[in-house]
Amino acid sequence: MSKNNVLNVTSEIGKLKTVLLHRPGKEVENLTPDLMERLLFDDIPYLKIARQEHDAFAKILKDNGVEVLYLEELAAEAIADKEVREKFIEQFLDEGNVTGQGTREAVKKYFEKMDNKELVDTMMAGVRKNDLENYTAKNLADMVSRDYPFVLDPMPNLYFTRDPFATIGTGITLNHMRTETRNRETIFAKYIFEYHPRFKDADVPIWFNRDETTSMEGGDELILNDKVVAIGISERTDAASVEKFAEKIFADGQTFETILAFDIPKKRAFMHLDTVFTMVDYDKFTIHPEIEGPLTVFSITKGDNGQLDIKKEEATLEEILKKYLEVENVTLIRCAGGDSIDAAREQWNDGSNTLAIAPGEVIVYSRNHVSNKLLQEHGIKTHIMPSSELSRGRGGPRCMSMPLVRESLKK
Template sequence: MGDEQHSVTSEVGRLRTVLLHRPGAELKRLTPRNSDYLLFDAIPWVDRAQEEHDAFAELLRAHDVEVLYVTELLQDVLEYGAARDQAIAEVVADARWGERLRAIVREYLTGLDPEDLAHTLIAGLAHEELRAGHGLVYRLMDRLDFIIDPLPGLLFTRDNSAWIGDRVALTSLAMPARRRESALTKLLYAHHPRFAGVRPVYDPSLEHVEGGDVLLLSPGVLAVGTGERTTPAGVERLARQVFEAGLAHVVLAVPIAQERATMHLDTICTMVDVDTVVMYPPVADSLTAYPVTWRDGDLHVAEPRPFLQAAAEAMAVDRLKVIDTGLDPVTAEREQWDDGNNTLAIAPRLAIAYERNTETNHHLEKAGIEILPISGSELGSGRGGPRCMSCPILRDPPP
C-alpha cells in the first residue's frame, strides 16, 4: 500500500478508482424536525437507499472500476493513535458544549473501538445516547437534539474532496451541517497508507470551495462555479493554488444564478465526452465565465465571455456540443431538479444517470451517448446524482 496511482485530469477519461460512501445509520437520523438543517428535502427510506447505492457500486465494478468506501477507510485509520486523537480533538472542539460536556464526550469517544468510533463520527451522537451526560449544557439541551450531528451529506463524496491531477483538493464546505465531512476526508488522506505521499492542493481551513462546483473540462482546464456554496474568494484561492502547483493553465470562474434547483455547477452541467456536455437549457446561452490565467506570478482575470465559448477556447476545441435536459421548459426544469444533468462519465460516451430522467436520457442516447441507468428514488432525496455521489481518484488520460 502507498504506491497506488492517483490522478484525475478530466471528467471523461476511463474511470479506474472511485471513492463512495454507502448510506447508513446517519440517514436514519433524519426527521421532519432536522431535515432542513441537514440539507435533505425528504426523509429517505434507508433500506431502499442502500439497495440503490449497492446497485450503483456493483455497476461500477462491472465496468472494472475499483470502489473504495469512506467508512472502511475511516475504520482503518482509526487504528492509528495519531489519527484517532486528531479525530476526537476535532469533534470535541465544538464551542456549543462547554468544558464539562466536552470532557464527558472526549471520555466517551476515547473508550470506543475503531468501528464504533467511525460509526459515531458519521452517524452522530444523540442526547439520550450519552448516558453519562450531565452538567448545565447537557441538561438544557432538548432531548431530541444531537450532541454530535449526523452526516447524511457524506453520501455525496464529490463535495468534500476533488482530485486535480495527482493532488487532492480537500474542500471547504459552506454549510455548517456539513463541515465535519471535510475533516473526516482530510483524516483519510493524511493517515491511510493507501494515500501515503499524497499532497493536498487545498485545505478545509481556506475559503469556501465545494467539489460539486469543480469541473475538469480537459487536462489543465478547470471550470469552477461560484454561487451558493463556492465563494468568489474560494475560486480565487483555488486558482492560485492550482497554478502554483502547475496543475492548470486556465481556470474559468463561472457565476451561477441561485435558484431552488441550483446548488453546484454540476447540477446544471456535466461532461459526457471530451467535447460534449449535458446542460440545463435555460442557462446554456446565459451562463458566463471569467477566464483566469497566471501571469508574472499573479492572477490575470479577463472580461466575462459566454461559458461555452470560453470553455471551447480554453480546451482548444472548435466548439462544445450541448445536449439539453428534457424537451420543453417544464420537463427540463423537472429533470434538472431530479439531477438529469448530474451524470457520471465512466469513459468517453459512456455515462451513469438516474433512470427517472427519461427525456434527458433519450436525448443523450440519441446523441450517441450510452447510458447506464440506476434507480435513485431514495438516493436523490438529498438532491444529488451519480456525479455527486462519487469522487474519482484515478482516471486514464482522456483520448
C-alpha cells in the first residue's frame, strides 16, 4: 500500500476495504466479579464462545472483500527490533504502575522468555502474581498490596478496537482514554504507527494525542461524509478535546469543513455517541429514542484568523442532518421501533450500534431481532452475527472494529 493511502476514511458507509480487530484473548478470563466494575464490565463473557462469535464476525468481513488485520499481530510485528521491544516493555511497565524494583525485574525476566507475539498476548491478558517465579522484595512498593492478584491488570476491553484510536481522513486520533484502566490500550497503536513497516514511513498525521490531559474515545467519533464529522461530548469525551481536534484537522487542509458536537447525557447507558447513533446509509441512521429529547448539537467551523466558529444549532436532529449532509430527507430508525420494553432490552445489547460495510449494508448482532427487522424493512441489507457472549462487554459491531481504509463515496 502506498504512502498516500495507508489510511483513508471519509465516511461511515463507504465500502470497507481494511479493518483492524482484536480477537478476544485470555484477558477475558482474567475478569473476576470483584474486578468487573474497575475494568468496566457488567458480566464475564465465556471466552471459547466469544472467540467463535468473533471469528464469525471476521468471516463476514472477509467474505465481503474486507482485509482484516489484528491488533495483536501488528503490535508484535512493530516491536521486531530489539531496542524497540525493550523500549516498549519499559514504557508498558511504567504505564502499568509496576514501580517495585523486585517486581519489575521479575516481570522483565518473565517477558524475556517470550517471542513478540506471546509477549503482546501476555501484556493484554495481564500478569498474575503467581505467574512470576519467586522474586525478592527490594523496596516498599514490592512489599505492599500483597493481596491483589495482578502485577499488571488484564485489558478485557481491547476487543473494542474502535476506542483507543480512530481513523479520520488520512490521519488518526490517538486517544487519551477517560479511565486509567483503558488508557494503557493506546500504547499498542502508538508503537504500530511509529514502528510497523506498513505505517512508520507514511507520516500519518495525529489529530489528537494520547498525552493530552482531556479525554477522547473513538466511539464518539463518526465521519458522516468528507465534509462533516460528528463527535459526542459524552461520559468519555470532553468538550475541550473536540476543540483541540477541530483546530488540528482544520489546520491540516483535510476536506472536513464542519464538526457537529453532539452533547449527550453523561451516563453509562449512553457511553459513546455510537452507542445511541450510527449511520447505515446516505440518509438513514439508527438511533436510541431516548437520546432525541436531551440532545443538543453545536456546529464548529473554521473561523477567521484560525479561530473556531461555534454555534448552537436551533433545529431538530433530522433538520440538522439534512442541512449538513445536503440530503432531502433523513430517516431515523429507532431502536426496536421505540417500544419501551423492546428498545430498552435491545439498547442494552447495542441495538443502535451497527457497522456499515457499504452504503445500506451493515453487520448487526443476532439478538437484536426487532431492530434488525426494522432495518430490513427500511431497505438495509443486514449481515447477522452471533452475539450471546461478545455483547456482555457492552459494545456492538461498530465498537469491535476500527476501519483503516474505506472507498470514498461517489458524489
